[in-house]
Structure formats: structure tokens, C-alpha cells
Amino acid sequence: MPDPQPVEGPVVLVGCGRLGSAILEGWLLTQTVAASDLIILTPSQKPAAEAARAQGARVNPPLEVLAEAKVIVLAVKPALWRDVMTPLLPFLGDQAVILSVMAGVTAPTLAEGIGGWPIVRVMPTTGVSRGGGVASVWSADDRARALGRALFQRMAETVDLADEALMDAATAVAGSGAAYFYAFTEALARAGEAAGLDAGTADVLARATLRSAAESMGDDPLDALIGRIASPGGSTRAGLEAMARDGRLTAMLNDTVAAAVHRNREMGA
Numbered sequence: 001m002p003d004p005q006p007v008e009g010p011v012v013l014v015g016c017g018r019l020g021s022a023i024l025e026g027w028l029l030t031q032t033v034a035a036s037d038l039i040i041l042t043p044s045q046k047p048a049a050e051a052a053r054a055q056g057a058r059v060n061p062p063l064e065v066l067a068e069a070k071v072i073v074l075a076v077k078p079a080l081w082r083d084v085m086t087p088l089l090p091f092l093g094d095q096a097v098i099l100s101v102m103a104g105v106t107a108p109t110l111a112e113g114i115g116g117w118p119i120v121r122v123m124p125t126t127g128v129s130r131g132g133g134v135a136s137v138w139s140a141d142d143r144a145r146a147l148g149r150a151l152f153q154r155m156a157e158t159v160d161l162a163d164e165a166l167m168d169a170a171t172a173v174a175g176s177g178a179a180y181f182y183a184f185t186e187a188l189a190r191a192g193e194a195a196g197l198d199a200g201t202a203d204v205l206a207r208a209t210l211r212s213a214a215e216s217m218g219d220d221p222l223d224a225l226i227g228r229i230a231s232p233g234g235s236t237r238a239g240l241e242a243m244a245r246d247g248r249l250t251a252m253l254n255d256t257v258a259a260a261v262h263r264n265r266e267m268g269a
């Protein structure tokens with residue numbers, strides 16, 4: 001795929017907390033948006049916003065500049081978005097697109113609060129700050145979806161969702177997934193300890209193995225990757241068979257993702 005063009009602004013980032021800062025750093029690192037095209041709204045000083053300001057971004061300018069904004073990226077807590085957006089709406093032009101990265105706030109809920117502007121929802125991971133995140137994109141509007149993709153595809157593996165309802169499942173897999181792998185790594189280390197390793201050595205081995213597995217994964221099919229390590233009758237194959245006995249690995253992950261989907265729905269209700 002050809003390298004996507006930088007996104008022309010102004011691009012307005014509303015909220016520069018954990019995710020907002022990660023997005024900002026990713027945009028600048030991957031040159032998705034020129035700093036001079038960025039407008040950042042933040043109630044308190046943030047290192048990422050100050051770094052962007054030093055490169056030419058505008059931080060908390062008079063709200064009249066929002067009239068030209070191409071996209072407003074809403075990165076505040078779900079409980080706050082109405083209070084945050086209401087004072088901005090009178091300044092927005094017809095061309096603006098609203099991009100929400102908020103978990104659980106649906107497009108109909110957003111539309112009811114903000115009116116007729118096209119909406120795109122994106123669920124990114126904070127790995128975007130290093131240009132290596134994951135992002136799920138959904139919009140009912142083609143222009144808004146294309147803009148959502150363009151803003152994230154240089155810094156994330158970006159997938160289009162066919163239905164907004166899938167956002168909860170995508171969040172349960174990608175948004176939460178790193179924590180599942182960390183929990184698995186912790187359990188692997190403790191299992192190594194149970195097998196006789198000291199705790200520190202088991203931690204080093206489990207963490208280094210996760211890193212090394214991630215680095216060598218590439219785009220090869222997962223069963224081919226497993227086959228390269230687990231020869232028939234070997235010790236890895238014995239371990240894999242124990243892990244999958246009676247379908248317990250599949251059942252455990254089905255329960256894990258279902259619980260996260262359920263909680264995402266509860267929080268969005």
C-alpha cells in the first residue's frame with residue numbers, strides 16, 4: 001500500500017491525557033499531521049502538548065480558530081464529553097468531522113449531543129505514541145471513515161469495522177489484549193518458579209520470551225509459527241497439548257473476551 005499522505009489540518013485534539021498525549025506523539029513521530037496544523041485544547045499543561053507547541057502547534061488558542069477545523073479529536077473521559085463539547089460547538093464550521101476515541105460512547109449518543117456533524121469512532125492503543133499501535137475504525141460516513149483511517153494508519157495497524165456494535169469486541173481484543181499477554185507472562189513466570197526456577201530468573205525468561213515472540217511473529221500464519229517451535233512428540237507439543245486439554249484454553253479466552261465485551265457494553269449504556 002502506498003504511504004498515506006499527511007493529513008491537512010487544522011486538526012484539533014481535545015484532551016491531552018494518557019491517550020491524547022500518545023496520539024499527539026504518534027502524529028508528530030510519523031508525520032501524520034504537521035505540528036503547524038495542530039490545535040490542542042487542554043485545561044492543564046502537558047509535556048506532549050508543550051513539545052508540540054515547541055514545533056509550532058497552537059495550544060489553547062482563541063476558540064475562533066476552530067472555524068477552519070477539519071477534524072475534532074475527542075480524547076476526554078466519557079463522563080465529561082458533553083460539558084467539554086458544548087462550548088466548542090458554536091465555533092465549528094460545516095466541514096468539521098468529530099472523531100471520538102472514547103470507549104463506550106456510541107455514535108447515536110454523540111450525535112444526539114453534538115448535532116449534525118459526521119462522526120467517526122476510533123479505538124486506538126497507546127502504542128500509537130511509538131508508531132506501533134492498533135486502531136479499529138468505524139463510521140457510517142465515508143469521508144469521516146477515510147479521515148479516521150488517515151489519522152491513524154501511519155502509527156497503528158488499522159482495521160475497519162463493518163458495524164459499530166463490533167467496537168466493543170475490538171476493544172476487548174485489541175484495547176485489553178496487551179494486559180492479557182502480560183497476565184499470561186506473569187502466570188508463565190510463576191509456573192517456571194513452580195518448576196524450580198528462582199522468581200527473578202523466571203521473570204526474565206518469561207518477559208524476554210514474550211518480547212522475542214512478538215519480534216519474530218511477522219505476518220506468518222500462527223499455526224505455521226507454532227509448528228516451527230513445536231515438533232511432533234517434542235516438549236513444546238506436550239506443553240501445548242496440556243494447555244489446550246478439554247478445550248480449556250479456548251474456553252478461558254472466550255470467557256475473557258466475553259467478560260470485557262459485557263463490561264464495555266455496561267459502561268456505554
Ligand SMILES: NC(=O)c1ccc[n+]([C@@H]2O[C@H](COP(=O)([O-])OP(=O)(O)OC[C@H]3O[C@@H](n4cnc5c(N)ncnc54)[C@H](OP(=O)(O)O)[C@@H]3O)[C@@H](O)[C@H]2O)c1
Pocket residue numbers: 014015016017018019020041042043044045075076077078080083084101102103104123124125126175
Ligand atoms: N488510555 C487508554 O489506553 C485508552 C484507550 C482507548 C480509549 N481511551 C479513551 O480515551 C479517553 C481518554 O482516556 P485517557 O486514559 O487519556 O484519560 P485521561 O488521562 O484522564 O485524559 C483525559 C484528559 O481530558 C482532559 N480534559 C478534561 N476536561 C477537558 C476540557 N474541557 N478540554 C480539554 N481537555 C479536557 C484532562 O485534562 P487534565 O489532565 O488537565 O484534567 C485529561 O488530561 C477516554 O474516553 C477513554 O475511554 C483510552
